[in-house]
Every structure is written in structure tokens, then in C-alpha cells.
Amino acid sequence: MTETPMQKRGDSFEQDQFLTILSREDALARFEAALFPRAIASERRPLSDALGQALADDVVAPIDVPPFDRSNVDGFAVRSADLALAGESTPVRFVLNDEIIACGTAPMLPVAPGTATSIATGGPVPRGADAIVMVEHTQPAGERVIEIRRAASPGQFVSYAGSDIARGETLLRAGTVIGSREIGMLAACGIAEVSVARRPRIAVISTGDELVQPGLKLRPAAIYDTNGAIVTAAIRENGGEPIFFGAIPDVEHELESIMRKALDDCDMLVLSGGTSKGTGDVSHRIIARLGKPGIIAHGVALKPGKPLCLAVCDGKPVVILPGFPTSAMFTFHDMIVPVLRRMAGLPPRSDAKVTAKVPVRIASEMGRTEFVMVSLVEGADDLIAYPSGKGSGAITSFAQADGFLKIEALADQMPAGTETEVTLFTPHVRVPDLVIVGSHCTGLDLVTAPLARSGLLVRSISIGSLGGLAAARRGECDLAPIHLFDEASESYNTPFLVDGLELVPGWRRMQGIVFRPGDTRFQGLTAQDAVRAALADPACIMVNRNQGAGTRILIDRMLGSARPDGYWNQPRSHNAVAAAVAQNRADWGMTIAPVAHAAGLGFIPLAEEHYDFALVAARKQRPAVQAFLAALASDESRAALAQAGFRPVEA
Numbered sequence: 001m002t003e004t005p006m007q008k009r010g011d012s013f014e015q016d017q018f019l020t021i022l023s024r025e026d027a028l029a030r031f032e033a034a035l036f037p038r039a040i041a042s043e044r045r046p047l048s049d050a051l052g053q054a055l056a057d058d059v060v061a062p063i064d065v066p067p068f069d070r071s072n073v074d075g076f077a078v079r080s081a082d083l084a085l086a087g088e089s090t091p092v093r094f095v096l097n098d099e100i101i102a103c104g105t106a107p108m109l110p111v112a113p114g115t116a117t118s119i120a121t122g123g124p125v126p127r128g129a130d131a132i133v134m135v136e137h138t139q140p141a142g143e144r145v146i147e148i149r150r151a152a153s154p155g156q157f158v159s160y161a162g163s164d165i166a167r168g169e170t171l172l173r174a175g176t177v178i179g180s181r182e183i184g185m186l187a188a189c190g191i192a193e194v195s196v197a198r199r200p201r202i203a204v205i206s207t208g209d210e211l212v213q214p215g216l217k218l219r220p221a222a223i224y225d226t227n228g229a230i231v232t233a234a235i236r237e238n239g240g241e242p243i244f245f246g247a248i249p250d251v252e253h254e255l256e257s258i259m260r261k262a263l264d265d266c267d268m269l270v271l272s273g274g275t276s277k278g279t280g281d282v283s284h285r286i287i288a289r290l291g292k293p294g295i296i297a298h299g300v301a302l303k304p305g306k307p308l309c310l311a312v313c314d315g316k317p318v319v320i321l322p323g324f325p326t327s328a329m330f331t332f333h334d335m336i337v338p339v340l341r342r343m344a345g346l347p348p349r350s351d352a353k354v355t356a357k358v359p360v361r362i363a364s365e366m367g368r369t370e371f372v373m374v375s376l377v378e379g380a381d382d383l384i385a386y387p388s389g390k391g392s393g394a395i396t397s398f399a400q401a402d403g404f405l406k407i408e409a410l411a412d413q414m415p416a417g418t419e420t421e422v423t424l425f426t427p428h429v430r431v432p433d434l435v436i437v438g439s440h441c442t443g444l445d446l447v448t449a450p451l452a453r454s455g456l457l458v459r460s461i462s463i464g465s466l467g468g469l470a471a472a473r474r475g476e477c478d479l480a481p482i483h484l485f486d487e488a489s490e491s492y493n494t495p496f497l498v499d500g501l502e503l504v505p506g507w508r509r510m511q512g513i514v515f516r517p518g519d520t521r522f523q524g525l526t527a528q529d530a531v532r533a534a535l536a537d538p539a540c541i542m543v544n545r546n547q548g549a550g551t552r553i554l555i556d557r558m559l560g561s562a563r564p565d566g567y568w569n570q571p572r573s574h575n576a577v578a579a580a581v582a583q584n585r586a587d588w589g590m591t592i593a594p595v596a597h598a599a600g601l602g603f604i605p606l607a608e609e610h611y612d613f614a615l616v617a618a619r620k621q622r623p624a625v626q627a628f629l630a631a632l633a634s635d636e637s638r639a640a641l642a643q644a645g646f647r648p649v650e651a
């Protein structure tokens with residue numbers, strides 16, 4: 001291993017650590033070259049405990065299976081030669097021997113010519129007999145005598161010893177991953193313990209002063225440690241044995257002693273966080289002291305995941321994943337899983353893939369391999385892959401996405417209409433029964449709840465009213481929830497419909513100004529006066545909404561040409577507006593009444609807006625759409641909507 005430019009610069013890379021960025025392929029190749037080939041440690045495991053592990057050695061069958069010639073049916077063991085002349089009009093009579101061979105009974109008496117022995121399925125074939133006649137093909141013919149009217153070929157209904165598994169045969173090859181079928185074969189041979197590749201022990205450390213373990217109370221400005229749980233689970237999914245060391249604050253000496261201990265105990269060390277240029281980011285400096293050759297790549301042309309750091313310290317891989325959970329998860333799966341599986345003796349992961357079309361252009365940074373999570377929906381002719389529009393810090397995009405697509409490093413975009421390969425997160429694609437694309441509202445969950453309970457898969461993709469309308473026009477969804485005000489006609493939604501779309505009335509939501517209770521600047525005012533008061537106070541900060549949101553249109557109408565402090569803070573949801581005001585980041589904003597009340601904020605009603613659905617007429621007869629329309633009209637969801645602070649439209 002030659003020194004990388006990164007190592008030569010030593011401490012100076014504090015300033016420019018990402019100047020030497022390796023391509024994804026290059027980084028992985030160097031990482032693997034520094035680790036393989038290597039011996040795979042093996043261990044003996046009881047069969048019941050070996051599931052999912054790779055066999056370390058070939059397994060040779062120690063016995064024949066079945067161990068004796070065995071009857072396949074309930075019937076009579078006979079000599080087939082006795083039946084040579086048997087036929088419909090020429091029955092042959094047999095005298096029954098004085099035993100019944102049940103399963104697990106060793107036969108005592110031979111079958112002499114002209115005799116037969118009663119035998120059960122699984123019973124050992126007695127000496128002399130070479131065929132079994134099914135009981136259905138025999139008739140009783142007096143005391144201890146039967147009659148048979150058909151011929152039998154030698155070997156009929158007999159499974160010979162070793163016909164399934166022959167003693168000395170290689171039953172399973174080294175490297176075979178043990179599943180229930182393999183366990184069955186081993187058990188059939190009486191094998192209770194096997195040699196398997198030992199699960200690599202992988203130390204997991206989360207780093208960051210802000211991290212709290214799930215289950216404990218969240219301090220102000222703290223977040224829950226998500227990566228610890230993700231990485232631990234992903235290690236287990238890929239044949240490793242995770243050992244979690246907790247979340248360690250960014251204190252260099254403390255972190256170093258834990259990293260040293262973890263590396264002593266384990267075969268590999270996976271950290272997350274602290275890999276970028278932040279002042280508190282110390283783990284990569286520690287790695288440089290842990291062993292040779294040290295850091296192999298720090299900065300990989302991946303998106304998400306650029307700050308990934310790969311190292312090998314005295315033969316053991318040491319990895320720092322980016323802090324953002326989605327980035328951590330992608331880099332782990334893309335760059336670490338291949339190495340982990342090789343160490344565990346497992347074959348490369350085989351993910352299911354489908355071809356789908358992207359409906360919109362996806363911009364991409366030139367020079368970085370980009371992974372984009374997508375939700376799959378059924379279009380008119382093909383599968384459509386919607387990019388999930390959340391940032392790299394969003395963990396739920398994983399749950400809402402069906403898989404991801406890859407944009408090669410050399411492309412600066414993926415044009416709308418591109419057919420591309422989507423790697424699925426699950427073994428099979430599950431196309432949703434009902435697709436709702438547009439503006440999000442918490443009321444929507446109340447209406448779709450009964451659909452979900454009846455087993456329908458509902459997918460709602462929040463991309464704002466205008467994005468929803470565009471998707472509906474392209475026929476990529478069933479319904480587009482919208483709340484768009486038309487200035488000219490002073491009416492909601494209807495003016496925005498085009499041919500092929502029908503309006504389904506939804507509910508009314510009171511939009512209004514939110515502020516912290518007790519803020520005398522706003523208490524008791526009308527919405528217009530409240531905005532006037534806010535604009536008059538230069539210390540007052542607002543929180544806006546994103547372009548394309550119906551709420552944004554209302555805000556812009558109220559503000560006219562004014563651009564107060566906070567105008568450029570444009571979150572994408574009602575809840576974010578409430579959080580900004582509740583946490584004192586902003587003093588006022590506009591959101592809907594149910595969200596304001598849930599956050600305990602003051603609320604000045606402004607206008608009731610119409611939250612309706614643009615229904616794609618061509619999809620109206622689909623059962624899931626009909627189920628949605630029924631749910632929308634039901635007393636149950638109308639009551640739930642009213643309870644949550646919405647006003648269902650008069651039936």
C-alpha cells in the first residue's frame with residue numbers, strides 16, 4: 001500500500017481534507033485491495049444457530065438417506081414376480097405374513113413367494129420383497145388373504161437406501177449460506193453442528209455531543225442517535241455481529257480510548273459523524289494514530305456521502321460514515337456492505353431491480369455518483385419513479401421510498417422521461433393501490449386510515465399543489481390534493497383544473513397567523529393588523545413557506561412588496577412554521593389552525609381555504625379510488641376531520 005496524498009499532508013488536511021476526492025469505484029477498489037485476500041475465521045455452531053451464516057467447509061454425508069429401502073405408500077410388500085400374470089380377470093392371491101411393518105418397526109419375517117406383508121408409508125421393506133402394492137389396489141379375500149388384480153414392477157413404491165442422499169456424497173459446499181433448506185438436509189443426515197465462517201464482530205460508535213439514545217429524554221438542541229440503530233441493524237442484516245459502544249461526545253482523548261478498546265475487541269470499527277471539517281470533528285485524526293496504513297480515502301465522490309472516510313489499521317477496517325442518517329445508510333450499503341459480506345464469507349448482496357421512468361428532470365452534481373431515493377407508482381404504461389424530495393438529513397425518505405436510482409458521476413442530470421434501473425429496498429416491488437400526489441395535510445391521514453386498515457397500500461407524495469396538478473395531468477397519480485386560490489375569479493381550485501381532471505370537494509382549513517401566546521404585538525388583532533404590526537417592528541422575524549405552496553400565495557398577498565426579515569426562510573410544511581415560531585426562531589408565520597393548536601400557539605384566523613382533490617377521471621373506477629371516495633364521504637372520517645379542527649364540506 002503506497003501512501004495516499006492525504007496522509008502525506010498530515011495535519012494540514014484540516015484545511016482542505018476534501019481536495020483529494022476519490023471516485024466511488026477507486027475508493028472501493030483501494031479499500032478492498034488493502035483488506036483482501038484474508039483468511040476467514042471459522043467456528044462450530046449448533047444447527048439451530050447457524051442460520052444465515054456461510055459454511056466454512058464442505059459437508060460430506062455421513063449416512064445414506066433414507067438409511068434403508070423404504071415404502072412410499074401404505075400397502076403390502078410383495079415379490080413382483082408373483083404378480084407377473086395378474087390382471088383384471090386373473091387375480092393373484094397372497095397369504096399375509098404375521099407382522100405389520102409400521103414406521104420405525106424393523107421387519108422380522110421374510111416375504112416368501114405367494115406371501116405379502118402389510119406395510120405403512122415409511123416402513124422398511126422386508127427381506128424378499130421388491131415392490132409395494134397400494135392398499136387401494138388390493139381386496140381382502142378371506143382370513144389373512146388378499147387378492148391383487150394388477151402387475152407390479154420391481155422397485156414399485158420403494159425408495160432405495162441412499163437414493164435421496166448417498167453416504168460420502170458432498171452434501172453442501174463451503175460458502176453455501178445456511179437457510180432452512182440447508183438446515184433440513186443437514187438434519188436429515190443427523191448433523192447437529194457445523195463449521196461456519198465466524199460472524200465478523202463489528203464495533204459501532206456514534207459520535208457527537210448532540211446525541212441522545214432512543215428511550216431517554218431529549219435535551220434542548222439534542223437529537224436522537226439514529227445511526228447507532230441503523231448501522232447495528234444493517235450489520236446484522238449482512239452477516240456481522242454488531243457491538244454497540246454508544247454515542248461518544250466529540251472529546252478527542254475520550255473517543256480515542258474507546259476506539260482503541262473497540263478495535264482491540266472487534267474485527268472492524270464503524271463510526272458515524274465527525275468526518276467533515278467541523279471544529280469538533282476528531283475521529284479521523286485519531287485513526288491516523290491507530291495503525292497502518294491508516295486512512296485510504298477521506299472524501300468520496302458520492303452523493304449523499306461525500307465525507308466518507310475509509311481506513312485500514314493493522315489489517316482491520318475502520319470506517320467513518322457521514323453523520324446524516326440517510327448518508328450513513330447509503331454509504332454503508334454501497335461501500336461497507338461488500339467488505340463486511342466478504343469478511344463474513346457471504347456472497348455479494350443481490351438486490352432486486354426494476355426498470356422505471358423518471359417523470360421529472362433530476363439535477364445532479366457533476367463528478368459525484370448520486371443516489372436518489374424514489375417512490376414507485378404505476379403510470380399509464382410503465383412504472384414511474386418519483387424522486388423523494390427530502391434532503392440528505394431526512395430519515396423518513398427511506399421509509400417512504402421503494403428504492404433508489406443511481407446517476408453516474410459524469411452526468412449533470414437525468415432528463416425527464418429517462419428509463420432507468422431502480423434498486424429496490426425490498427425483494428419485490430409493491431406498487432401502491434392508491435397514489436396521492438400534491439399538497440400534504442394531516443387531515444389526509446384521517447381519510448386514508450380506513451383504506452390502510454382494509455389492506456390497501458396508500459402512497460402520498462408531498463410535492464405541493466402545483467406539482468400535484470402536473471402529476472395528475474401526466475396521469476401518474478389518482479388524486480392531487482390542492483389548495484390554490486385564483487385571483488381573477490376569487491375562487492379556489494376549480495379554475496386550475498384541465499380536461500381529464502375532476503374536482504372532488506375535500507374540506508376547509510382555517511389559515512391564519514401563528515404567534516407565541518402572550519406576544520402583545522399580535523394578541524387580539526385581526527390578521528391584517530397583525531401583519532401591519534409585524535412589518536412596523538424591524539426586530540420582528542417571520543417564517544415564510546415554499547414557492548408553490550397554497551399558503552405561500554396567501555402570505556405574498558398579505559405582504560405585497562414587503563420583504564421582512566425571515567422572508568427567505570421557506571420551509572415546506574405547516575409543522576415547520578409552527579416549530580419555528582414555538583422555538584423562537586421566528587415571531588410569526590402562517591399555518592393552519594389544527595397545527596397551530598397542536599403546537600400550543602396563538603392563532604389569528606385569516607381565511608378558510610379549500611383543500612380539494614383533482615381526480616384523474618380515467619382512474620375514477622379503480623377500486624382504491626372508489627374506496628377513497630367512500631371514505632371521504634363517510635361519517636367516520638367527517639367526524640375525525642371535524643375533531644382535528646377541519647371543516648368537512650357540506651354533503
Ligand code: AMP
Pocket residue numbers: 206207208210211223224225226227228272273274275276278322323324325
Ligand atoms: P457531523 O458529520 O458529525 O458534523 O454530522 C452531520 C450531521 O449529522 C449533524 O446534523 C449531526 O447532528 C447528524 N448526526 C451525526 N451523527 C448522528 C447520529 N448518530 N444520528 C443522527 N444524526 C446524526
Ligand code: MG
Pocket residue numbers: 207208209273274323
Ligand atoms: Mg458531529
